[in-house]
Amino acid sequence: MAPPTLGPLRTRVKMCGLTRAEDVSAAVRAGVDALGFVFVPASQRNLSLDQAAALFDLIPPFVQSVALFLDPDPNDVQAVINAVSPDLLQFHGQESGAFCRQFTRPYIKALGVDLFAGDAALHLNTVLEEHPTARGFLLDSHASGALGGTGRA
Template sequence: MKTLKIKVCGMRESENIWELLHASPDYVGYIFYPKSKRFVGEDPKPEIFSLVPKSTQKVGVFVNEDLEKVRVICSKFQLEVAQLHGNESPEYCQVLKAGGLQVFKAFSVGEHFDFLQLESYIGAVDYFLFDTKGKLPGGTGLKFNWNLLHDYQLPVPFFLSGGIGPHDVDALAQLEHDQLFALDINSGFELEPALKDTHKVKVFINQIRKITT
């Protein structure tokens, strides 16, 4: 099994981020969606972005945000990635990608999800992110049926999200898919919204890297 990248999402506290960085995550995610419990705020402290080394990429998470505002925020805080959780079109994604950003397009997967509907995004995004279908955009803290991933046959690699926790290492070790690129972890490792148990994150990352090296 190839080495999986790890993204830790929903961060906003400086000290917590600093502790998290000792686990060397590949990506750190910041939520710019005001309705989220993990929203970074209208005027986040610049240090929560500047303390992240170049070896860890910074991801801004947006939901149906104005295109120009996404570009401004990513430029202001030197974010390398725009992760989109709304109804953003392939054309919207392509504009961001053409401007130099990596683009992750998230989709909520339910029992009858048709992966073929994603074909129009090929070339417009760098990665898909598959999360659990819920009533509102963003994470539910629940897993979807990972067996559904066998139906995914497109050439775009993907992040797996949705309810991943510290005790899922063995199950993830059995999950083989050529396009599985990374794991996205969030609420399963939290002490409270936007505050991670950094010890659990570090143990999880070490375990995942051991089984996928």
């Protein structure tokens, strides 16, 4: 089976890890396309459902909300969906395509840039085959021992 082909590519800007109302407002004023909210208990940016609900209320139309997870329990993902109804789910761990699809919600899959060491085409084809329904892929730089990206390209 041939891997799926990528459609037209467009750069989008998503600010992630927001925890304060003033940060949401500043990001919106700056013109971001999407706002990311972390639901990873080990992260210092992890939000409770109540905190998330207050921040989601500040998101204007045409700015997408993204709920970020790292190898979550399916019940935790469903709880976030029920509480704040994010526009997109973002998975950062070793989640399979079947795991991501079970929520019947659009999702993006984050890929550590270290996945592209060596035979990049082989790695990318494997990911595309595993996640054919992903709405997009996010290339994420990692720092050893840290959760999430480094903020560097």
